[in-house]
Amino acid sequence: MSLIHRLDTSSPQFHASLHTLLAFDASQDESIERATADILKQVRAQGDAALLDYTRRFDRVQADTVAALEIDRSEWLTALDGLPAEQRASLETAAERVRSYHERQRAETWTYTEPDGTMLGQKITPLDRVGLYVPGGKAAYPSSVLMNAVPAKVAGVPEVIMVTPTPDGVRNPIVLAAAAISGVDRIWGIGGAQAVAALAYGTQTITPVDKIVGPGNAYVAAAKRRVYGTVGIDMIAGPSEILILGDGSTPADWIAMDLFSQAEHDELAQAILLSPSAAYLDEVEAAIARLLPTMPRADIIRASLAGRGALIQVKDMDEACAIANDIAPEHLEISTEHPQQWADKIRHAGAIFLGRYSSEALGDYCAGPNHVLPTSRTARFSSPLGVYDFQKRSSLIQVSQEGAQVLGRVAANLAYGEGLQAHAASAEYRLTPTDTLT
Amino acid sequence: MSLIHRLDTSSPQFHASLHTLLAFDASQDESIERATADILKQVRAQGDAALLDYTRRFDRVQADTVAALEIDRSEWLTALDGLPAEQRASLETAAERVRSYHERQRAETWTYTEPDGTMLGQKITPLDRVGLYVPGGKAAYPSSVLMNAVPAKVAGVPEVIMVTPTPDGVRNPIVLAAAAISGVDRIWGIGGAQAVAALAYGTQTITPVDKIVGPGNAYVAAAKRRVYGTVGIDMIAGPSEILILGDGSTPADWIAMDLFSQAEHDELAQAILLSPSAAYLDEVEAAIARLLPTMPRADIIRASLAGRGALIQVKDMDEACAIANDIAPEHLEISTEHPQQWADKIRHAGAIFLGRYSSEALGDYCAGPNHVLPTSRTARFSSPLGVYDFQKRSSLIQVSQEGAQVLGRVAANLAYGEGLQAHAASAEYRLTPTDTLT
Numbered sequence: 001m002s003l004i005h006r007l008d009t010s011s012p013q014f015h016a017s018l019h020t021l022l023a024f025d026a027s028q029d030e031s032i033e034r035a036t037a038d039i040l041k042q043v044r045a046q047g048d049a050a051l052l053d054y055t056r057r058f059d060r061v062q063a064d065t066v067a068a069l070e071i072d073r074s075e076w077l078t079a080l081d082g083l084p085a086e087q088r089a090s091l092e093t094a095a096e097r098v099r100s101y102h103e104r105q106r107a108e109t110w111t112y113t114e115p116d117g118t119m120l121g122q123k124i125t126p127l128d129r130v131g132l133y134v135p136g137g138k139a140a141y142p143s144s145v146l147m148n149a150v151p152a153k154v155a156g157v158p159e160v161i162m163v164t165p166t167p168d169g170v171r172n173p174i175v176l177a178a179a180a181i182s183g184v185d186r187i188w189g190i191g192g193a194q195a196v197a198a199l200a201y202g203t204q205t206i207t208p209v210d211k212i213v214g215p216g217n218a219y220v221a222a223a224k225r226r227v228y229g230t231v232g233i234d235m236i237a238g239p240s241e242i243l244i245l246g247d248g249s250t251p252a253d254w255i256a257m258d259l260f261s262q263a264e265h266d267e268l269a270q271a272i273l274l275s276p277s278a279a280y281l282d283e284v285e286a287a288i289a290r291l292l293p294t295m296p297r298a299d300i301i302r303a304s305l306a307g308r309g310a311l312i313q314v315k316d317m318d319e320a321c322a323i324a325n326d327i328a329p330e331h332l333e334i335s336t337e338h339p340q341q342w343a344d345k346i347r348h349a350g351a352i353f354l355g356r357y358s359s360e361a362l363g364d365y366c367a368g369p370n371h372v373l374p375t376s377r378t379a380r381f382s383s384p385l386g387v388y389d390f391q392k393r394s395s396l397i398q399v400s401q402e403g404a405q406v407l408g409r410v411a412a413n414l415a416y417g418e419g420l421q422a423h424a425a426s427a428e429y430r431l432t433p434t435d436t437l438t
Numbered sequence: 439m440s441l442i443h444r445l446d447t448s449s450p451q452f453h454a455s456l457h458t459l460l461a462f463d464a465s466q467d468e469s470i471e472r473a474t475a476d477i478l479k480q481v482r483a484q485g486d487a488a489l490l491d492y493t494r495r496f497d498r499v500q501a502d503t504v505a506a507l508e509i510d511r512s513e514w515l516t517a518l519d520g521l522p523a524e525q526r527a528s529l530e531t532a533a534e535r536v537r538s539y540h541e542r543q544r545a546e547t548w549t550y551t552e553p554d555g556t557m558l559g560q561k562i563t564p565l566d567r568v569g570l571y572v573p574g575g576k577a578a579y580p581s582s583v584l585m586n587a588v589p590a591k592v593a594g595v596p597e598v599i600m601v602t603p604t605p606d607g608v609r610n611p612i613v614l615a616a617a618a619i620s621g622v623d624r625i626w627g628i629g630g631a632q633a634v635a636a637l638a639y640g641t642q643t644i645t646p647v648d649k650i651v652g653p654g655n656a657y658v659a660a661a662k663r664r665v666y667g668t669v670g671i672d673m674i675a676g677p678s679e680i681l682i683l684g685d686g687s688t689p690a691d692w693i694a695m696d697l698f699s700q701a702e703h704d705e706l707a708q709a710i711l712l713s714p715s716a717a718y719l720d721e722v723e724a725a726i727a728r729l730l731p732t733m734p735r736a737d738i739i740r741a742s743l744a745g746r747g748a749l750i751q752v753k754d755m756d757e758a759c760a761i762a763n764d765i766a767p768e769h770l771e772i773s774t775e776h777p778q779q780w781a782d783k784i785r786h787a788g789a790i791f792l793g794r795y796s797s798e799a800l801g802d803y804c805a806g807p808n809h810v811l812p813t814s815r816t817a818r819f820s821s822p823l824g825v826y827d828f829q830k831r832s833s834l835i836q837v838s839q840e841g842a843q844v845l846g847r848v849a850a851n852l853a854y855g856e857g858l859q860a861h862a863a864s865a866e867y868r869l870t871p872t873d874t875l876t
Contacts, residue, residue, distance in 0.1 A: 086851055087851060087852075087855055090847075090848045090851040090852050091852065093848050094848060094852060101558055104548065104550070104560075105560070110542065112542070118805075119792075120539055120805065120806050120807060122542075122543070122807075123781075123784075123790065125785045125786070127818065127819050128785065128786075128818065141856050142852070142855065142856070143852055143856065174855055210818040210819045211819045229674070229814075229816070231819065232816075232819035232820060236667070251867075253867065254864070254867045254868075257860060257863050257864040257867055258864050260860035260863075260864070261858070261860040261861045261863075261864040263860070264858060264859070264860040264861070265858075295859060295860055295863075296857075296859045297858075297859065297860065301860065339836070340836075343561075343834070346561075346832070347563045347566065348563070348566075348832075349832050350832060350833070351832060351833035351834075351835060352561065352832050352833065352834050352835070353835050353836075353837075354557075354834065354835065354836035355836050355837070356868075357837045357838060357839050357841070357842040357868050358835050358836055358837040358842075359837075359864045359865060359867070359868055360864070361849050361850075361853060361861040361862070361864040361865040362835070362837055362842065362845045362846065362849050362865055362868070363833070363835050364849070364853075364861060365845075365848065365849040365852045365853065365861075365865075366845050366848045366849050366852070367556075367558065367835045367837060367845060368558050368835075369558060369560075369833035369834075369835055370833065373833075376667075378667070378670075379830070379832070380565065380566065380648040380670075380830075381565050381648045381649045381669065381670035381830060382670060382830055383830045383831040383832075384831060384832075384833050386831065388826070392817070392818075392819060392820055392821045393821035393822060393824065394784070394786075394787050394788065394789060394790050394817070394821075394822075395788070395789035395790065395801070395807035395808065395811075395822050396781070396789075396790050396792065396807075397789060397790070397791050397792065397796050397800070397801050397805045397806075397807055398777070398778075398791075398792035398793050398796055399791075399793070399795045399796040399797075399800055399805060400795060401795050403795070404795040404796075404800065407800045407803075407804050407805060408800065409528075410528045410531050410532060410803065410804045411799050411800050411802065411803040411804050412799075413524055413525060413528040414525075414528050414529065414532060414580070414581055414803045414804070415799060415802075415803065417525055417528075417580065417612060418579050418580070418581065419734075420699070420702060420703075420735075421702070421733060421734045421735065422695060422698035422699040422701070422702040422733055422735065422739065423699045423702070423799040423802060423803075424799070425695050425698075425699075425733075426692070426695040426696050426698070426699040426797045426798070426799040427797060427799045427800055427803075429689075429691065429692045429695055429797070430692070430794075430795050430797055430800070
């Protein structure tokens, strides 16, 4: 197996090869689906008792009450105080930058009044309660706590409830510290589909939330899909992706490392470079070969690049932009001189990184924008996680007596056309020109 | 069976009774699920051929090619010209008011530059292609065409593709006229799960879209749920609901008719009035009894009110607002004096109608705000259909060389903490203080 696929858009097989490379089997595992459905049903029916039982079985944590599974705020603060100074400062800088960016996303209520006194508008309110799932064990990422909790708090959500499994009772202090920094309100040491069920349906001890966000394993993803409708959810993420457009002006080692930084996430992650320069692609390939053995996660990177990675020669940068729009990547680095001219041509991407200093890693942690981004081509129709995911809108309609005389006739007319006579009558009642009750 | 339930919040059984009344079984029909899965699979595999076959079987429309199923623009324009003048004027007024309201929802790209030259922002782009499902037959509502197509066009979507079944070849001229008025780009005379499949996956003739919106029967809803992820979808709507808060100042007949206007949609529709005045509830009940026999859709209204309707006596208006927030209704009428004071207390509702002249029917057709609203308590976490459903965001990140010196250290620090060394190295490469390539 080669180190990484090489493709060329001038080849007649190019489109078929690209299609094969991008294909990803998102089909759901039947046994996971069945197990998840059963867990949801049990927790919904039995509440606390089922939650305690599953936590005993799956996390090997013995507790007599769900209250005993709450992780007290004093413990978060202890964890925060125990962080090395530089790590704490980095977390605080990241949180502050994420907060500052997201504050610009906050929507405000607006109204306008028409000449006849009719007022129309859109009222913005935060969600009451949000549940934040944080995986336990190795995949416990404090940056993920920041990226999910901070936008919710900026939106004004009064209660952000975090759940995180504590297998064998082990609690992750950096995750607890990140929760303290990002304004989380409560933390329960529960996880898996049972935690999703508790958040969606509530139990005797846990108040149900209105939306559940955050990454998790296949059981958590299946559970979120199933409770969608009872509560809101964020997107179910596919494998992470980076697409780099390079004109050859960024050092090849930098590009190789940017590809690695995606590939090291998991063997299904996808890292692709497009360039009009064959010599540059050769240079990057050589850098990959040279740098790969130095990486602690070399095995994952190697599998990801060999299976799903590619160096693609394009005709020119315009063609590169067209391919980028077709792929609609989660992360797009435009690692070129004058990157704005190419960014202007991009219609579909989760996040666009411009110029050689904007490596995706900076966006993952601390540039400010969110690192929860649409994967698997969904950037064609969806957006990064943001404050807008934690606010919702209500239409405001206050029709004046004068306004009702016009709108009532229009509405009645259209209602008769649709055969909805009660709608028409309800509109016509408001036509009463000499209403003595006014 | 009584005409409509009477409840009183002071009763010890109130919460249980309300809960029973609100409960709605949204479980999915297994046979519909199986049939839909099969239709999606066939259209995905066979394309045009399968689409033609299903259209023959389900709509009894014989066509040799999918191209022959397209409804030509000249036919829409003929339909528009054939409308009675008053109906056409009403449709045009409604479209214009809907457009004017939705223009205020359009988001714009923003960026900001930090003192070190780092630029951050959010780029707004419309979706490329949107599919709009419009039911055929009796439930063909031109207002629904306006409410779905106008926000997409205001968002800047270049191609809005409408699909609508034409059982036995019958085409609905008001629906075609509404499409012409609202800026739809193409119309295909196809429907059912096969039309959803064609829009989501594409066929030899039909280009796939990025999002599918619009109401449909159980097969259409099941198909939309299943293609979600491949394309975006709007919410799957439950039965429609109205909740009215009344202080007694609006004529009882008006309120009765507003309840009817919800109930006439379908037997599962829900119409509820809350008032602190028992005498007023009696008056409205008497109006219901008196007016019901005069309604063309009396049977549907009677079933809806008897099964799912209620007149509820509350302690005071504050309690009414608290119940409204708990129900999170699709439509909320605050039919009182000084309605703003109560609107200020409402956190969860799809649309809020203030004052006696603001009957829901005006909002359904022509006030301006959208009539596609969150049902079944989902207003706790979701919003009316809007321009924001047809635009998406991409984060913009252009880190300056100076900025990278700070952000690179923070990112590397956090990346090491998460065990992601390629992320750290990618950030550290940008630290090079004497980069000769700049």
